[in-house]
Amino acid sequence: DTGVSQDPRHKITKRGQNVTFRCDPISEHNRLYWYRQTLGQGPEFLTYFQNEAQLEKSRLLSDRFSAERPKGSFSTLEIQRTEQGDSAMYLCASSTQSHGTQYFGPGTRLLVL
Amino acid sequence: AQSVSQHNHHVILSEAASLELGCNYSYGGTVNLFWYVQYPGQHLQLLLKYFSGDPLVKGIKGFEAEFIKSKFSFNLRKPSVQWSDTAEYFCAVNAMDTGRRALTFGSGTRLQVQP
Numbered sequence: 038d039t040g041v042s043q044d045p046r047h048k049i050t051k052r053g054q055n056v057t058f059r060c061d062p063i064s065e066h067n068r069l070y071w072y073r074q075t076l077g078q079g080p081e082f083l084t085y086f087q088n089e090a091q092l093e094k095s096r097l098l099s100d101r102f103s104a105e106r107p108k109g110s111f112s113t114l115e116i117q118r119t120e121q122g123d124s125a126m127y128l129c130a131s132s133t134q135s136h137g138t139q140y141f142g143p144g145t146r147l148l149v150l
Numbered sequence: 151a152q153s154v155s156q157h158n159h160h161v162i163l164s165e166a167a168s169l170e171l172g173c174n175y176s177y178g179g180t181v182n183l184f185w186y187v188q189y190p191g192q193h194l195q196l197l198l199k200y201f202s203g204d205p206l207v208k209g210i211k212g213f214e215a216e217f218i219k220s221k222f223s224f225n226l227r228k229p230s231v232q233w234s235d236t237a238e239y240f241c242a243v244n245a246m247d248t249g250r251r252a253l254t255f256g257s258g259t260r261l262q263v264q265p
Contacts, residue, residue, distance in 0.1 A: 068251065079154075079240050079255030080194070093250060128194070132251075137182050137201070137244060139253060141194040 039063060041142030043129050049148045050119055057115045058145045062131030069112050070139060071104055072128040073097065080128050086112060087134065119149045152177035152245050156256035163231050164264050171226040171259050173215075173241030182244040183224040184253065185215055189237045197239070200224065211235070236263045 042061045050056050062069045067088050072080035083102070085093040088109040098104075101119075106112040116123055126146050130139040153176045163169060175181065185197040198209025205217040215226045224241060238260050242253040 070252070072253075077257065079242070079257050080253070082252035082254070085251050093252060095252070137246075137251070138184070138196060138199060140196070141186075143193040 041129055041131050041140055043127075043142040043145050045145055046143060047146050047148075049150065051150050052119060052121060054119055055115065055117045056119060056147065057113055058127055058147075060112045060114070060129030060131075060142060062111070062129070063140060065133065066131035066140075067109065067134050068132045068139075069106055070130040070132075071112070071114050072130065074126040074128055074144070075124075083114075116147075119147075121149050123147060124149045152181075152243055152254050154241055154243050154254050154256035156239075156241055156259050158259045159257070160260045160262070162262045162264065165233055166230045167263075169226070169228040169231045169235070169261070171239055171241075171261070173224045173226065173256060175222050175224070175241075175243045175254075177222075177243060177245045179248070180246040182246055183215075183217060184242040184244075185209065185213070185224075185226050186240045186242060186255075187237045188240070188258075194240070197226070231261075231263050233263045233265045235261060237261060 044059045069086045071083040074080045086106040101117045104114045126144040128144045129142045132139045155174045157172045183200040186194045187197045200217045208214045238258045240258045241256040
């Protein structure tokens with residue numbers, strides 16, 4: 038399968054713990070995006086990388102959230118001191134620079150107890 | 151900031167009925183427009199897209215959408231739905247001349263097709 042992959046697919050954690058999610062984009066895609074989706078809503082943009090540079094961040098991305106893409110390939114999204122309101126599906130997408138279509142991964146479903 | 155409205159939150163149709171799902175966006179500049187579909191238990195998949203040119207675009211599985219710039223709309227249509235079209239449908243817009251690459255999504259329409 039050469040699509041976008043995400044790991045883990047599910048994560049249950051206790052409030053106050055830190056969690057980290059990983060995204061592997063489609064191999065030739067140099068743009069990578071993170072979105073968050075809550076029940077009954079469409080995905081909401083969090084942040085975007087072009088290669089290793091983080092070029093755009095949403096106001097939704099509080100200082101407890103940090104994302105990296107150190108070598109321009111896979112990316113990690115870390116949430117520190119999780120809160121119950123962080124419970125959501127975290128989606129990763131990728132695209133090429135020349136073509137704007139974003140392809141989505143299966144998501145990581147986070148539940149904060 | 152741009153926004154996307156999908157007025158139909160839940161649609162129930164019988165097989166062979168025609169489908170039209172509404173999508174309106176609030177940005178006045180150049181846009182790329184998308185419809186994504188999420189089948190039960192699966193991830194978001196691209197159904198069709200509009201970048202430029204012919205405002206009537208055709209996608210997979212017999213879906214089509216029409217971009218009407220004057221109405222800021224990009225409605226999704228299918229002449230005859232099948233039970234397998236049961237899914238959630240999301241409209242999304244990318245405001246091209248802002249330099250932003252983020253997609254803004256609507257809240258989605260859940261389509262239930264009854265056999």
